[in-house]
Structures are given as C-alpha cells and as structure tokens.
Amino acid sequence: xxxxxxxxxxxxxxxxxxxxxxxxxxxxxxxxxxxxxxxxxxxxxxxxxxxxxxxxxxxxxxxxxxxxxxxxxxxxxxxxx
Numbered sequence: 001x002x003x004x005x006x007x008x009x010x011x012x013x014x015x016x017x018x019x020x021x022x023x024x025x026x027x028x029x030x031x032x033x034x035x036x037x038x039x040x041x042x043x044x045x046x047x048x049x050x051x052x053x054x055x056x057x058x059x060x061x062x063x064x065x066x067x068x069x070x071x072x073x074x075x076x077x078x079x080x081x
Contacts, residue, residue, distance in 0.1 A: 002036045007072060014045055023059035026077060035064060037076040
C-alpha cells in the first residue's frame with residue numbers, strides 16, 4: 001500500500017479543488033493493483049463521505065474505505081477496474 005500524507009499541507013486556495021487535483025494525480029500515477037492511503041485533516045477537509053466518493057469517482061478512483069479518527073481522515077483509494 002502506498003501512502004500520501006497531506007495532513008500538514010498549507011493550501012492557500014480552495015481545499016476542494018486541491019483535493020480533487022490530488023486525487024486525479026494519484027489516479028494517473030498509481031498502478032491498478034495498488035491501494036493508496038490518502039491522509040488529510042478533518043479541519044481542512046470537512047466533507048461528507050458521499051462528497052469524497054464523488055470526488056474519487058470523478059478521478060477514476062473508488063474508495064475502499066474511509067476512516068476518521070483523532071481529527072484525521074484516511075481515504076483508501078484504488079483505480080476503478
């Protein structure tokens with residue numbers, strides 16, 4: 001499993017577009033058999049699970065699971081087959 005850690009990022013722009021761009025980039029570079037654990041902070045990305053799923057689908061990814069703990073969000077992503 002690959003890990004992408006964006007918990008301590010400082011983005012001056014729109015967090016939604018930043019995360020969408022990040023997911024698109026992950027989808028382009030990852031191998032089909034891999035799973036990527038994308039780590040973000042809940043305080044910066046206050047979206048529902050449904051919004052995260054829509055962002056992933058738009059990026060040709062699917063979410064295996066979403067884990068929320070201690071103010072952090074872990075999105076487990078894989079390519080749509």
